[in-house]
Amino acid sequence: MKYGIVALSFFSIVANATESDSANIKNMTVNMMGQFYNVPKEKQSLITVEFLESSDQHAEVVSATPGGNVCNFQLDKAPNDVQTPYGWLIKSTR
Secondary structure (H helix, E strand, O other), rough: OOOOOOOOOOOOOOOOOOOOHOOOOOOOHHHHHHHHHHHOOOHHHOHHHHEEOOOEEEEEEEEEEOOEEEEEEEEEEEEOOOOOOOOOEEOOOO
16 A cells, blocks of 8 residues: 655735726725815825735725824725725725
8 A cells, every 4th residue: 555645735816906996995095084184185185095905805004194194994895786986895994
């Protein structure tokens, strides 16, 4: 009787958010920060958005206004049958 060793390698592929998704996330975050903190439209380009995590279904970003207000957003990709302006839903903020 012969014995053999079978080695299996397991790996996972983590898909990053596409460029389009990243742009939509950034635009949504800037829009929310601008509205919430009353940032004039002409200054909204100064709102920063930093990606902490991103995949094809989830993202976490931290955003800051020129006035120093900072907010962390956790986002989920909207299901295909849900219409949203940016294609993403805010899961939580802090």
